Amino acid sequence: MKPPKTRFSYVYEDLKRRIVSGQLQPGSKLPSSRNLCKEYNVGIATIKRVLDTLKSERLIDIQMRQTPVVLSQNLKSPDGFTIFEQRDSILQVYETYGRLLPYLLVSAAHSRPMDTMPHYRQAQKAAQQGITPESWKALIALTRDILSASHNPLLCDLHTAFELQGNFSYFLEICALSLDIMPQKPSFEPKAIMEVLSESNPVEQYYHLQALYQDMYDIILETFTQMSDSIPQFSPQVPATFEWNPLRGKDYY
The missing domain is CATH 1.20.120 (Four Helix Bundle (Hemerythrin (Met), subunit A))
Incomplete structure (x- = not known):
């Protein structure tokens, strides 16, 4: 049984997936910290930790009094x-x-x-x-x-x-x-x-x-x-389980 995710890990993994997958494009701005708090139903301290971690991984850039911007480094589109x-x-x-x-x-x-x-x-x-x-x-x-x-x-x-x-x-x-x-x-x-x-x-x-x-x-x-x-040899399937836990990091009422 997998251990439950913390609110930090949920927000961090979700934002990182959105960046790496291309949903959040290089050069685009992330939502404001206030909107991220509202979107993920977490406190500002959690959002700050997430943004600092993404910045340390060079996925986003954070300038004083500006909204974080997605960087192009470390982004790799999946191949066919x-x-x-x-x-x-x-x-x-x-x-x-x-x-x-x-x-x-x-x-x-x-x-x-x-x-x-x-x-x-x-x-x-x-x-x-x-x-x-x-x-x-x-x-x-x-x-x-x-x-x-x-x-x-x-x-x-x-x-x-x-x-x-x-x-x-x-x-x-x-x-x-x-x-x-x-x-x-x-x-x-x-x-x-x-x-x-x-x-x-x-x-x-x-x-x-x-x-x-x-x-x-x-x-x-x-x-x-x-x-x-165009692929000469039949490719063995790599199963990918669809994951969607509606309670990750949030309380829905």
């Missing part, structure tokens, strides 16, 4: 072979994501007007550029905003777990194979996704989201199929 070794686990993550997210987003999307979400205008502007890494970053940020609007932090934590273990940044921003397949799916046009997220009819929104995430799963599956053609 490493991803391919985890294909079964990754496909299960996307299948589960597609089953849950339509319900969760429909419920959360009607908590407040879409155009008041923090990343709405950024996502709207990025969607005009078509399928680009920038548009995916903005759309994922808007998805987090929508889940946050439900005032249920469990949903945001779960989505973060999906992002990290589904290697979103790799498939949506780096992998040439998946980026080539996406234009074949009209539902994956960023403008179309913005329309779905802004849909006022919850029933219509649900069915459109269901189709969108089925296409997402199909894109990842086709990406792995094309990868297998």
